[in-house]
Amino acid sequence: MAPSVYVAGVGPSAGKAAVALGLAEMLSRRVAPLGVFRPVVPTSRVDPVLTLLTSRYPVAAGYPDSYGVTATRAAELAADGRGEELIGRIVERYRELERRCAAVVVVGGDVTDPDDSAPGGPDRLLAFHARLATEFGSLVVPVVDGLGGTPEAVAAAARTAYHGVVEAGATVLAVIANRVPAGTPAPTGLPVPAYAIPEVPAVSAPTVAEVAAALDATVLAGSPAALDRDVLDVVVGAAHVPVLLDHLTDGCLLITSGDRADLLVAASAAHAGGAVTLAGLVLTLGDHPDPRAVRVIERLHTGLAMLVTRGDSFHTTAAVGRIEGRLAVTAPRKVEAALGAFEAHVDTAELSRRLDVTRSRRVTPLMFENGLLDRARARRRHLVLPEGTEPRILRAAETLLRRGVADLTLLGDPTEINRRASELGVDVTAARLVDPETSDWRDGFAARYVELRRHRGVTLDLAYDVVRDVNYFGTLMVEAGSADGMVSGATHTTAATIRPAFEIIKAEPGVSVASSVFFMLLADQVLVYGDCAVNPDPDASQLADIALSSADTAARFGIEPRLAMLSYATGSSGVGADVDKVAEATSLVRTRRPDLLVEGPIQYDAAVDPTVAEAKLPGSPVAGRATVLVFPDLNTGNNTYKAVQRSAGAVAVGPVLQGLRRPVNDLSRGATVKDIVNTVAITAIQAAGEESP
Template sequence: MARSVYVAGLGPSVGKGTVALGIVEALSRQVASVAVFRPMISGGNPDPLLSVLHERYPGPNPADAYGVTLAEASALVADGRWEELIGRIVERYREVERHASAVVIIGSDFTDNPGEGQDELPREFAFNARLANEFGSVVVPVVSGEGRSRDSLAAAVRSAYHSLVDLGTTVVAVIANRVPAAALGGEPEGLPVPFWALPEVPAIAAPTVGEVAAALDADVIAGSAGSLERDVLDYVVGAGQVPTVLGALTDGALLITAGDRADLLVAASAAHAAGNVTLAGLVLTLGEPADERALRVIERLNTGLAMLVTKTDSYHTIAAADRITAQLSTPRKIDAALGIFEENVDTAELSRLLDVARSSRVTPLMFENDLIEKARTDRRHLVLPEGTEERILRASETLLRRGVADLTLLGDPEEINRRAREIGVDIAGARLVDPATSEWRQDFATRYAEIRKHRGVTLDLAYDVVTDVNYFGTLMVAGGLADGMVSGATHTTAATIRPAFEIIKTVPGLTVASSVFFMLLADRVLVYGDCAVNPDPDAEQLADIALSSAQTAAAFGIEPRVALLSYSTGSSGAGADVDKVAAATALVRQRRPDLPVEGPIQYDAAIDPAVAAAKLPGSAVAGKATVFVFPDLNTGNNTYKAVQRSANAVAVGPVMQGLRRPVNDLSRGATVKDIVNTVAITAIQAGAK
């Protein structure tokens, strides 16, 4: 039977979604599949929260991951068919449970959904307790801290715990959400289970511009899809003169004004473009678009803001906007919610309380989420040279919100901030450094000239070279001003890696730096090396690649069992290529007698137990290898791409290894997710060093 945890909200709008998201994320690092289930949904199917969670954590179809609708429940209770209602929900739950290693149940919240027949429904508290018992779930109640003092919050937490225990449930922890700063700190007395408090975070509680547009039934006449993801932290009605309205604008404000107020629209857009304020967007009321001449001026300002047109007047528009309840509807909100959860909840203790044994299978989702957690728990400082690139900025926001790493972005700070405003991301926690004007430039030039004087590099030449962002970033890493570097979104591999070879150099004792790909298959993670750097390594270099790859695997929780690949298994074949692999295998065994290694060995014998039993019986590696070392770049590069495409595997890398400090290269086609993963990997490498 799957383990399950029931997230029960005590009252309306307590933020159960944030808590459920945090628990699902924690479980996703432990088990192969996590399902999310809602006993009751309020309206349309699929439920928005289920859809968002399903997109991030693939599981049962959201259309099947609920018990009943509110209307169905109301009809059953009105007819006195209470037990039938419970039976239907339990039956639907059991179907979801059968297909998952663990289930997170997001309890009902009737008071969020007022409507006909609701007064006849049973009290929410007892209803959720009954379902938790029927499911065999442990319970994590969520208490609202909104507007509470510390004493009031402590009393509410104790009441929630004892009330649920009195109803026969097993409560493993209590979480308070949206807690004001004044009420944070301290443990409620007399509470026998862990308690965690999540502070109030406007970015999570605020609706997005897109949610406002949907609620107002507004037409979007300007702005990209990204502009609709901006958080709306405040509403400002533009009814006064320009100086008055400009003085009222705040970061994250949505300006609501009549379409004929071209003066306000141009002035607010200019203030945003100049960096005086960072707006969420613009709303034009009464169905009246702005003057074409004003729109052309605003377009030239390139603000990146969405402009909405609604048919209602300003009063009714602001009244409707105030009633909007924010959802975890965008990746940015999910990152913010996960960041606040992981910062304030001991996820290791929570996993222990939920008593979920770690799966022997390692799925791609488990591996990727584990990367984030490892990096977060040993936070490092990384430098990203391509500070004005949109993907880097979006990844930086994710990394900062999740607490994965501290960051330095290189480039003109004014330009970086302008680009961040245009695309609506928050990089406030990053350090911005311009190599051309940095106080470190002279020192870096002196160091680089000394390192490369044997190549004829003068101080004057070095002073120019170090303004290159990759050289500057590498010198930051070499000088201890950053723990690692990630580049390559807009630079070639050579431009990214060459400075590392010149300045950082390889680990003493290694003849060569190399790379690996983490190959995320459906049920396991394999390590392939070297598929990106060394064209034709000799036996000693191949041995170094094998040893570095084994060390990399171990650093990321993969037990290294190393297969040095060839077209021959054991002594079945002969030739120079086979002899090279045999010599490399002997060197690895000599240098690491504790390391399980086999070679020469064919790929099928290394990965398939049945083939291994026939070709190399009794081997500690054959049939269960985790680290695959290819004899040359041609073989390795083609094999990883063939597996990636034919097996629908995710290839994470290349991850550089063998350097004294970590520097990693991105593909120029890297996605934001790729960048986040690579930064996490680099941070973990820095910690291992």
């Protein structure tokens, strides 16, 4: 029987979806495949929670196989007195899913909200969910609505929820009080762990897209990013411009009639100028704005969504006030904020232990990626991102800060960084902003660069200009200890990113050459490829250093190093200078690190395919099961990683530089936000000097 946790909300606004998301994220780091299950789903619409979880995680089954019955069918069976048949059908569907899973997250309903789960009053619903949890063999996590409650009220609600579930016959894993006021302590006096997660406006606030859907509004303008902005407040525009400007607040939605071009232009100008960060614009009474005003607003490049609704300002404002934000696939920033709050306030290691979840030996891409975030968060480091105005960097920075992965410095003009962040609707206020042009560090960095490069004829005047470059400035921050590591390359070439590192930070003692690896995330395993980005044609000694550095990197990230020194021949089947180089490098590795498993020369197929390995190198402890593949030159390595990435659908994380005294890593100029987040996490782990978990 797979370990199973059953999430039940106590109160219609408890936020069980956020807790279910956090638990699914926790389990996805340890096991695969994961199952998610909803006992009862809505009849006339797709369940957003189940859609989110089945879309986000590599689950054992898709949406159609991840629920018990529809709400209509549940009501029919209950009304006919066929409650046991209802239970039986749900349990049967659950068992079909469970047989395919290593662990299951069950998202029950709210025990005070009959429409959400099953027919009956609160007591019957509690009994219904407790019965299902018992039948499933699940441990229950009651989620208490703590919104606006005093610490005493929150603690009392948690105790009531615990005893209610226990008296209904189920076993409680932990109690979570969600959406509590900031500073509220976790409930005490319970025999199980209890946690308090504070209210996070970015999670509970509706997005502009949700407002548009609720109002059945026409979207006149607005990119997906604009529609994903959080609506934290509502301001009705009816007064003159100066009065309106006094009342605009960050995150507010301006509601006004379409004929008030003066207010629309003024509010847009205030947003574009950085005086305030708006969520969006809503025009009432079905009025479209004057085209001349629209042209002015477009030239301001606000990035704001503009909606038109048929209702008047009063009813529109009232309708917006009733909208509550929901976690959904279409709201990725809201998902990241919810996960950040959960991970910051819930002891996931303790919950995993109590669930008796044993970490799987199989490492899926998602498990690897989530493991990176977990480990970086555990030993949080400060990293510098030189490309502070790049939209992908800003979006990644928001995710990293919300998830607590690292502290960050963004380089660039603070005014420009804040303006771009405002345009994108992202929050990077927790980051340190530093402008190399005006920083107090510039003089000291110039003097240090002269000291390091005087033998190359570098003068103070030249150095003063060089350190204006964000990559040189960021590298000098790392060298000086003002940052623990650096990640760049989203808009710079690889040479522009790593040249300062080679000049300033340099290789570790005893390492003849810095190099790189890619983590290749295949369907059910992670391989390490080196060197695919730095050294064009290493000699045998350098190749041995690359292999040893790659083995250490693999071990640091939880991958048991089994080294394959790749060539076009296996064993003694080929001759030539290239084969001899690999053979010599293999011998050097064995001499310097007799503890490592290494094979070479070996062809790629013999390294990774057990059947081929048995034919070519029977009895080899590496052949057929290699985890670290060392390529003989850059031409072979770079082409191979790209071929596997594109043809096999692998995710390539890297290049990750190794062999430097302090970590600096390069991004592809095509890097996605997710790539940036992963690379920052890797750099933070390198900076922490962690060994394998």
